[in-house]
Amino acid sequence: MSDNIENTRNINDKKILTTPIFPEDIASLHIGDIIYLTGMLVTCRDDGHRRVIESDCMPNFNLSGMSILHAGPIIKATPSGFEMISIGPTTSRRMEMYEAEFIKRTGVKLIIGKGGMGAKTATACKQYKALHCVFPGGCAVSAATEVEEIVGVEWEDFGMPEAFWIMKVKEFGPLIVSIDTHGDNLFERNKAEFNIKKEEALKELLPFVHYSHN
Amino acid sequence: MAHVKNEITKSKLKTPKEQITDILSDLLKVTAIALPDDVFESLKKMQACEDSELSKELYSCIFDNLDKAEKLKRPLCQDTGVLQFFIKAGVRFPYLALLGDAIKDATQNATSSVPLRHNVVESFDERNTGNNIGTLAPWCEWEIIDGDGLEIDVYLAGGGCTLPGRSKVLMPLEGYEGVVKFVFDTIVEWGVNACPPLVVGVGIGTCATTASILSKKAILRKIGSSNPNPKAADMERRMKIGLDNIGIGPLGLKGKQSVQCVNIEYAAHHPATLGVGVTVGCWATRRGSINIKNDLSYEITSHKNKIN
Numbered sequence: 001m002s003d004n005i006e007n008t009r010n011i012n013d014k015k016i017l018t019t020p021i022f023p024e025d026i027a028s029l030h031i032g033d034i035i036y037l038t039g040m041l042v043t044c045r046d047d048g049h050r051r052v053i054e055s056d057c058m059p060n061f062n063l064s065g066m067s068i069l070h071a072g073p074i075i076k077a078t079p080s081g082f083e084m085i086s087i088g089p090t091t092s093r094r095m096e097m098y099e100a101e102f103i104k105r106t107g108v109k110l111i112i113g114k115g116g117m118g119a120k121t122a123t124a125c126k127q128y129k130a131l132h133c134v135f136p137g138g139c140a141v142s143a144a145t146e147v148e149e150i151v152g153v154e155w156e157d158f159g160m161p162e163a164f165w166i167m168k169v170k171e172f173g174p175l176i177v178s179i180d181t182h183g184d185n186l187f188e189r190n191k192a193e194f195n196i197k198k199e200e201a202l203k204e205l206l207p208f209v210h211y212s213h214n
Numbered sequence: 215m216a217h218v219k220n221e222i223t224k225s226k227l228k229t230p231k232e233q234i235t236d237i238l239s240d241l242l243k244v245t246a247i248a249l250p251d252d253v254f255e256s257l258k259k260m261q262a263c264e265d266s267e268l269s270k271e272l273y274s275c276i277f278d279n280l281d282k283a284e285k286l287k288r289p290l291c292q293d294t295g296v297l298q299f300f301i302k303a304g305v306r307f308p309y310l311a312l313l314g315d316a317i318k319d320a321t322q323n324a325t326s327s328v329p330l331r332h333n334v335v336e337s338f339d340e341r342n343t344g345n346n347i348g349t350l351a352p353w354c355e356w357e358i359i360d361g362d363g364l365e366i367d368v369y370l371a372g373g374g375c376t377l378p379g380r381s382k383v384l385m386p387l388e389g390y391e392g393v394v395k396f397v398f399d400t401i402v403e404w405g406v407n408a409c410p411p412l413v414v415g416v417g418i419g420t421c422a423t424t425a426s427i428l429s430k431k432a433i434l435r436k437i438g439s440s441n442p443n444p445k446a447a448d449m450e451r452r453m454k455i456g457l458d459n460i461g462i463g464p465l466g467l468k469g470k471q472s473v474q475c476v477n478i479e480y481a482a483h484h485p486a487t488l489g490v491g492v493t494v495g496c497w498a499t500r501r502g503s504i505n506i507k508n509d510l511s512y513e514i515t516s517h518k519n520k521i522n
């Protein structure tokens with residue numbers, strides 16, 4: 001765990017990043033570190049990535065130095081605006097195809113989701129100094145209570161889960177760093193370990209499941 | 215005045231279809247907001263086994279979230295799935311003809327009242343319908359049973375835990391070893407994205423279809439139950455130990471365990487084929503079970519600790 005994050009506030013031992021995020025804010029973070037985010041966070045998942053890359057279209061919100069959340073929330077429209085009901089991360093790996101290009105084109109610095117991302121994204125995180133973090137999957141009500149306000153929405157034509165919801169968040173987390181700016185990849189590392197252990201487990205198990213008529 | 219009174223009494227008298235709709239809306243609400251008793255208990259036990267700081271932090275996030283969901287009466291996970299209903303319909307249940315419509319109405323009601331996420335994208339148009347209704351959505355599996363009541367399971371599965379699902383037809387000589395390998399490969403390749411600790415349903419049968427339907431039925435079986443066939447039960451137990459030894463941990467971030475259970479359901483199979491299916495449930499495996507009698511009295515059997 002790194003103990004020194006420049007330009008981040010350190011309240012009650014919480015490492016808190018604030019937007020806009022600069023490369024030097026995240027340079028000393030490493031995979032496995034736990035951080036929190038205060039500032040602007042926007043949801044962007046399959047359709048949003050597709051529109052940015054395939055249609056070469058940018059939302060009406062500058063993502064440079066900002067953070068995105070792979071998530072499709074439940075939102076209630078109220079007379080005074082939108083209310084965040086439930087918002088948890090979605091599987092980041094679905095965006096692997098486009099994320100590297102997305103980081104390059106938008107200048108986004110922090111990507112939050114669940115599960116890991118692949119080699120292409122890790123390379124882009126290293127090259128363009130960005131992070132991928134995971135929020136505990138499924139903990140969607142906790143996450144919703146860390147959203148202070150829904151400031152706006154773009155691309156509502158995608159429908160509720162896919163729209164680009166612009167939020168103000170406070171101490172959003174815990175966020176576990178899964179790809180750091182050095183290109184290290186926590187989930188890939190874990191997966192290599194899981195694969196070795198899988199072979200060991202199968203070796204032990206297979207002799208006991210040989211059911212046959214003989 | 216008399217006229218008005220009459221109107222009020224009349225509006226209070228709900229038709230059987232409206233009553234069933236209300237009952238199912240209730241079931242959807244409790245299922246979206248709280249975990250079924252067996253899943254809650256299983257997570258509590260798993261939490262006690264983990265000792266790393268990160269695992270402890272993650273389990274405390276999970277339970278904190280469950281707490282908030284119940285207090286605020288909100289869906290515990292934002293992904294409330296494309297609703298799936300598994301209906302065991304008594305042949306003498308008097309309102310069978312209304313049931314399909316009541317299920318649709320309940321889905322629509324719960325979508326706006328709970329609320330549930332808009333999760334139905336009409337195929338080919340690729341447009342979200344905005345009310346969780348679409349072609350064959352919600353999905354219903356019907357089974358006819360003796361009796362005059364209904365037993366319904368509703369299953370809310372998000373995209374993350376749906377993605378790993380797959381089935382394959384093995385050659386019989388690949389044997390049960392092939393079945394086990396297929397499941398282990400699937401879990402290691404995709405499991406980390408499905409919010410572990412996972413509920414693993416395995417189906418064995420003749421073809422891809424039977425195996426996958428059975429793997430879904432396996433998910434609907436309670437955690438802690440075993441297949442009545444001692445060989446299948448032994449394989450369930452050994453597969454759980456094997457998967458736990460991989461140490462996927464809560465949310466895939468490593469730990470002492472990987473899965474809440476492995477449940478196997480099977481059918482006899484063709485001599486030349488061995489179909490295997492795997493369906494995965496996440497830590498937030500949300501299934502609700504209800505028994506409805508012919509007089510429309512009912513009992514939600516999955517959430518006894520939550521209903522007060």
Ligand code: SF4
Binds near residue numbers: 089138373374408409
């Ligand atoms: S896998 Fe389960 S807990 Fe995780 S986001 Fe999907 S529905 Fe929610």
